[in-house]
Amino acid sequence: xxxxxxxxxxxxxxxxxxxxxxxxxxxxxxxxxxxxxxxxxxxxxxxxxxxxxxxxxxxxxxxxxxxxxxxxxxxxxxxxxxxxxxxxxxxxxxxxxxxxxxxxxxxxxxxxxxxxxxxxxxxxxxxxxxxxxxxxxxxxxxxxxxxxxxxxxxxxxxxxxxxxxxxxxxxxxxxxxxxxxxxxxxxxxxxxxxxxxxxxxxxxxxxxxxxxxxxxxxxxxxxxxxxxxxxxx
Numbered sequence: 001x002x003x004x005x006x007x008x009x010x011x012x013x014x015x016x017x018x019x020x021x022x023x024x025x026x027x028x029x030x031x032x033x034x035x036x037x038x039x040x041x042x043x044x045x046x047x048x049x050x051x052x053x054x055x056x057x058x059x060x061x062x063x064x065x066x067x068x069x070x071x072x073x074x075x076x077x078x079x080x081x082x083x084x085x086x087x088x089x090x091x092x093x094x095x096x097x098x099x100x101x102x103x104x105x106x107x108x109x110x111x112x113x114x115x116x117x118x119x120x121x122x123x124x125x126x127x128x129x130x131x132x133x134x135x136x137x138x139x140x141x142x143x144x145x146x147x148x149x150x151x152x153x154x155x156x157x158x159x160x161x162x163x164x165x166x167x168x169x170x171x172x173x174x175x176x177x178x179x180x181x182x183x184x185x186x187x188x189x190x191x192x193x194x195x196x197x198x199x200x201x202x203x204x205x206x207x208x209x210x211x212x213x214x215x216x217x218x219x220x221x222x223x224x225x226x227x228x229x230x231x232x233x
Contacts, residue, residue: 015105015108015109015112016064016065016066016067016105016108016109017041017064017065018041018062018063018064018065018109019041019042019045019062019063019065020060020061020062020063021045021048021060021061021063022058022059022060022061023048023053023055023057023058023059023060023061024055024056024057024058024059025058026058027058027059027060027116027118028058028059028118028122029057029058029059029060029118029122029123029124029147029232030059030060030061030062030113030118030122030123030124031059031060031061031062031123031124031126031228032062032064032106032109032110032113032123032124032125032126032135033061033062033063033126033127033128033131033150034064034066034082034106034126034127034128034130034131034132034134034135035063035064035065035066035080035127035128035129035131036127036128036129036130036131036132036153037071037079037080037081037082037085037129037130038071038074038079038080038081039080039128040065040066040080041063041064041065042063043063043128044063044128045061045063047216047221048061050218050221050222050225051221051222051224051225051228052222052225052226053225053228053229054229057229057232059228059232060113060118062109062113064105064106064109065080066080066081066082066102066131067080067081067102067105068080068081069081069083069084069098070084071084071085072084072085072086073085073086073087073088081098081130082098082099082102082130082131082133082134083095083098083099083101083102083130083134084098085130088185088186088187088190094157094158099134099137099157102134103134103137103138103141106125106134106135106138107138107142110123110125110138110142110146114144120142120144120145120146120147121144121145121146121147122147122232123146123147124146124147124148124149124150124228124231125138125139125142125146125148125149125150126149126150126151126152127150127151127152127154128152128153128154128216129152129153129154129185129186129214130154131154132150132151132152132153132154132155133151133154133155133156133157134157135149135150135151135154136149136151136154136155136156136157136175136194137156137157137158139170139173140162140165140166140167140170140173141165141166141167141170142167142169142170143167143169144169145169145170145173146170146173147173147174147231147232148173148174148175148176148227148228148231149170149173149174149175149176150175150176150177150224150227150228151175151176151177151178151194152177152178152179152216152220152224153178153179153180153183153185153186153191153214153215153216154177154179154186154191154194155186155190155191155193155194156193156194156197156198159193159194159197162197162201163200163201166201171201171202171203172202172203172204173203173204174203174204174205174206174227174230174231175198175203175204175205175206176206176208176223176224176227177191177194177195177198177205177206177207177208178207178208178209178210178216178220178223178224179191179192179208179209179210180209180210180211180212180213180214180215180217181209181210181211181212182211182212182213183212183213183214184213184214185213185214186214188209191209195207206223206227208220208223
């Protein structure tokens with residue numbers, strides 16, 4: 001298993017800097033995994049061996065670093081974040097410009113994986129906390145069919161826009177949602193509300209709750225690994 005840093009030029013700007021972990025040989029699948037507020041791409045790098053994926057599975061994990069920006073809820077401190085947070089909410093007071101900018105950056109990463117030879121149908125978009133919110137926001141709107149969308153301790157941004165903005169290409173894409181029942185940062189109720197919103201559509205939904213705070217447990221990683229294998233089968 002190899003780990004490396006990468007940053008690539010793209011037309012109209014730079015791709016986000018990323019940490020990459022290649023499980024074996026020439027990658028046949030990609031998982032683009034966004035970190036949470038104040039973390040970086042290294043945050044979930046160590047979890048790859050704990051997913052229980054077959055050793056011969058040629059998967060490239062791409063862990064991008066979000067750009068640094070001031071965060072209102074943290075007193076204006078500058079940290080890596082996908083968007084500013086005024087309050088934990090699905091719609092009210094959202095940083096629409098920041099979300100739009102990061103969505104463009106994440107779509108560019110998907111496009112870059114496709115350019116590297118991985119079709120969209122073999123790419124999973126994943127994330128934790130606000131990274132999970134971005135994975136769901138971008139994945140449901142992406143114009144090509146993805147292999148899956150994973151949301152860990154996250155939530156659905158702008159639920160009132162879901163029906164009008166979601167992509168027909170991803171109207172039946174598998175979605176994994178996991179959330180801690182004791183989460184003090186992103187309330188468990190937001191995870192439940194996300195599930196309720198998605199159940200109104202055609203998405204094959206896998207929902208798990210875990211007796212943990214704002215974190216990922218060994219049990220959750222095992223469930224994620226099994227779900228990824230199903231996406232890549």
